[in-house]
Amino acid sequence: MTTVKETRDEQPWREIEEEIEGANVAALEETLELLTASDTARAISRLSAHDQQRLLQLLSPEEAAAVLEDIPDAQAADMIGQLPTNAAAAIMVELPSDHAVDVLAEMVPATSEAILRELPAEEQAEARELLSYDENTAGGIMIKEYLVYEQGLLVVDVLRDLEEHAPAYVDFNVQYSYIVDGDGRLTGVLRLRDLVLAQRQTTIASVMIENPTSVRTDAGLAELHDFFEDHAFIGLPVVDDQGLLHGVILRTAVLQAESRVADETYLVSTGIVGGEELRSMGFLRRSGRRLSWLTINILLNVVAASVIAVYQDTLSAVIVLAVFLPIISDMSGCSGNQAVAVSIRELSLGVIRPRDFVRVFWKEGIMGVTNGLVLGLLLGIVAWVWQGNLALGLVVGGALAANTLVAVLLGGALPLVLRGLNQDPALASGPILTTVTDMCGFLLVLNLAAAYVAQLTV
């Protein structure tokens, strides 16, 4: 029996499939309950699209939302986007507002718009507001689940509200509530302990903490990181430029956003663009996104390689150069991408800014000369020894040395320029870098070879 159990644990989707087949809701809930978050994600990704839909429809909206909270946003969007919009909306309402918006943001606009229209007015307005902010700002990652009271209320009013709405507030942090004036401007923060210990007939304005610290909706992740680094708060109210309270941002939300940005940097730099790709997502969408990146690259590659076509005579005379062209292309790309990565990392840590151009150029210049000499020497010796021609060694080694310098200067500078232009450095640096360094490298090798063609053909 152990084997059977192990098989089940290893492939929990088999059990889930059977339970969906038999519409056995109680068993299904029990099976899901026993799975960890990542086991749930793995199991769901193994179900057919049809079973995924059936699963969400068999479960209550609350249970369905609990499943969606365990799986990646992109997969949740894929699953819920297949449901009838009213069923989808019923589940969305059960998700925390920040999570619901993350899922909506992963959908194609037509689908998310259709679901939004089915949401109750208040949830719809909240979701639309959250979607209107950049996802890398306080507005984009704040939550809407917090307590807010008008400052004119009495302590007894607030206590009664807490009692009456206890079930609705179960997921809220009740230790702090946020106090606003008649226009919705943030005026204070009220601690539960101060409320409980206060005279019941005084106003909450008299027991709240006045002039609380807050951040603006458009505060970026770097600013939020700094703030939580410098203060021990776990959450902060978020206001607009009129001081109106719009949400609360948690320390954990900033950490999660930083993790997401780091993941995106990696994915985008490798050509996974337009959002996360999971192999459980629809094939056409996945293939289309990968191709959109690849076709741009193939065109850039053709442009770069057209340089070689111009020098076909030189190449005919020294055919062995064809061996070294891909090496110089690839190695320059490697050196340049290291410099890109260091610049992106330094930008995200805040130790450089887009205008710190001279410093990066200087640092990478020394690096380019040094590493260029080492790599050029290495490749030059390989070429010399292998082909028994010193001139060949000097040509390919010299070209690689010079092109390494070009690559690291360009690689170091590109992220600063792109960030300065408000473009994503991880997305565009790679293709621009390799196109330029390919062309430059080919030109260097083939021009040097043309100049010394007599020595090369000894």
Next chain:
Amino acid sequence: MTTVKETRDEQPWREIEEEIEGANVAALEETLELLTASDTARAISRLSAHDQQRLLQLLSPEEAAAVLEDIPDAQAADMIGQLPTNAAAAIMVELPSDHAVDVLAEMVPATSEAILRELPAEEQAEARELLSYDENTAGGIMIKEYLVYEQGLLVVDVLRDLEEHAPAYVDFNVQYSYIVDGDGRLTGVLRLRDLVLAQRQTTIASVMIENPTSVRTDAGLAELHDFFEDHAFIGLPVVDDQGLLHGVILRTAVLQAESRVADETYLVSTGIVGGEELRSMGFLRRSGRRLSWLTINILLNVVAASVIAVYQDTLSAVIVLAVFLPIISDMSGCSGNQAVAVSIRELSLGVIRPRDFVRVFWKEGIMGVTNGLVLGLLLGIVAWVWQGNLALGLVVGGALAANTLVAVLLGGALPLVLRGLNQDPALASGPILTTVTDMCGFLLVLNLAAAYVAQLTV
């Protein structure tokens, strides 16, 4: 005067340099106090190595530690590693244990060992223990700053301890203390409110929560992520396999570790290996690390390109093929790296495991055939139209199509194999992938060309 102020804000290191020069400690503390964490990091990175040392020595150990908390670990390690070991140790003691260990881990072993030996016995033992765990396990990211009491103590004893040691406990979470038996085994968790409301002469064992949830020191990040995803705790006690209490792990520490892993994945995949690189670090260390990666790559490149040397006769006959070799090499690398990135992402989300080989192969197989056909057609048409030779289009297009399939199958599978062998997929996948796809791509083009050399030379 506004301009001067703006200049200062933009380049706060100028002011800091003056204050170091004048040994003006009070002004220095004030200047640093006004900077945000990332402004501090940026300013420190602009100081000369000499000024960085003077700064740490002018400040009290507490103030120096506060500065180090604001800057990246790699830079902190660089700065503190330059100090006399007793001065370094005095500052390390002031850092939270988990942070101190992160900084020590960034140093060369001789330096960290010298500093460790200068630490007081208790701090030294703590740091050595934390350093002994893998940084991606509970042991590697837990904290040592928590309250622990033996279960036989009376409520009054604990209250007296809290009162007596209040200054030492100021950074601890006093809401929870951890209760152990005489051997140090975790037996309970004591909430402050239960302590305060308890009879003073009862034992804490009678008011603690028994059998508390805990994790083992070797629990990985995925397991910890799942745990905090499934439970609302902010912290958890960490025990070894004998149940002995070793530390406390915070939800925020798990989030930070995930962010660090994502950053490392990006850096390592671009060839920044052996730890973080900041341009403020020593040049030889930075250059050496970059070169260690580049020299391996240049050798792999030479191996791959040696395939071309074997086919020099074919290449001489159809010289235009030299234009397409770098394109096929680069494009196959792009397609393969997309598959690598998706596999690494799915592994880190837990939706695939190293043994889910067949699924990845199947999914990437369909992708490879589709994208291969599209890219092959595109490049084939370009070659045909450009050079006016249909056979050339068929050869380069066919080779790219076939090699795209090879690249995505290999790219999808490599991270699973490497993870299964406990190797870092981000580190090794790229070089292995590009070497194999380069060789395979060159072989495909040149063999096809050799077979159809008559049609190609029309």
